[in-house]
Amino acid sequence: MSLSRKQFLSNLALGSGGLAIMSSFGFMSVSVNDYNSLKAIVIDFDKCAGCRTCETVCSSQNHKFEINGSFVHGLGNPELSNIRVWRYNPPLDIPVTCFLCADAPCVEACPVKPHPETGRKALYRDEELGTIINDYDRCIGCQSCADACRTNRGGVIFPDVEGSPHGMCTLCDGDPSCVKWCPYEALSYLEINSEMDFRNMTPRQIATRLLEKYYDVETSKNAAL
Ligand code: SF4
Numbered sequence: 001m002s003l004s005r006k007q008f009l010s011n012l013a014l015g016s017g018g019l020a021i022m023s024s025f026g027f028m029s030v031s032v033n034d035y036n037s038l039k040a041i042v043i044d045f046d047k048c049a050g051c052r053t054c055e056t057v058c059s060s061q062n063h064k065f066e067i068n069g070s071f072v073h074g075l076g077n078p079e080l081s082n083i084r085v086w087r088y089n090p091p092l093d094i095p096v097t098c099f100l101c102a103d104a105p106c107v108e109a110c111p112v113k114p115h116p117e118t119g120r121k122a123l124y125r126d127e128e129l130g131t132i133i134n135d136y137d138r139c140i141g142c143q144s145c146a147d148a149c150r151t152n153r154g155g156v157i158f159p160d161v162e163g164s165p166h167g168m169c170t171l172c173d174g175d176p177s178c179v180k181w182c183p184y185e186a187l188s189y190l191e192i193n194s195e196m197d198f199r200n201m202t203p204r205q206i207a208t209r210l211l212e213k214y215y216d217v218e219t220s221k222n223a224a225l
Pocket residue numbers: 047048049050051052053054055085093095181182183184185186187
C-alpha cells in the first residue's frame with residue numbers, strides 16, 4: 001500500500017508521538033497585543049448588502065493563471081475565496097475572514113513541534129502582518145487547525161485534498177482587495193483592539209446577535225439558527 005506524502009509525514013510526527021506533542025504544550029503563539037498597529041479586516045454588518053463582490057475579487061486576486069508567461073487574474077469563484085459570506089434566513093449576510101485572533105486557537109491546535117530555530121509550528125503567525133500561514137512542508141494534514149477555527153471562530157480554514165489548510169487571508173500583502181472593491185464600504189482595514197464587536201465569534205453567533213438586533217426575534221425559537 002502506498003502512502004501519500006501527508007500520511008508519511010503524519011506517521012513520522014506521530015511515531016515520535018507523545019514527545020512531539022507534549023513538547024508543544026508550552027508553545028506560546030505571538031499575541032496580537034505584542035504588535036504595534038496590527039491591522040485586520042473589520043466588517044460592518046450594518047452596511048453589507050450580501051452582493052458577494054468580496055468573494056469574487058478575493059478568489060480572482062489569489063488564484064491567478066499564466067498566459068504566455070504573464071499572470072492574469074483568475075475567474076471569480078466563491079469556493080476559492082478567503083472571505084466567505086454566510087447567508088441566513090430571515091435575510092442576514094455575514095462576511096467572515098480571518099480575525100487574526102490574539103490567542104490563535106488554530107495555531108494552538110497544531111500538533112507539530114515548534115521548529116528549533118524559528119519556534120514555528122506547521123501553522124504560525126507571520127511576524128510582519130500577523131496573518132496565519134501554513135508551512136506546507138511540515139504540515140501533516142491532520143486538520144486540527146481547521147477544526148479549531150470552525151468550532152471556535154470564523155471557520156475560515158479549508159483543508160485541501162491532503163488535509164493541509166488553505167483559504168486563509170493573506171491581507172493581500174497589506175493592500176486588501178476586498179476592502180477596495182466592496183461597493184457598500186462594508187469592509188475596512190483597521191487597527192484592531194479587544195473592544196471591537198463581533199470579533200472571535202462563529203458566523204452563527206454573529207447571526208444570532210444580528211437577528212435579535214434587526215428583527216427583534218427570540219433566536220432560541222428560530223428554526224433557521
Ligand atoms: S462586497 Fe461588501 S457588501 Fe458585498 S457581500 Fe462583500 S462585504 Fe457585503
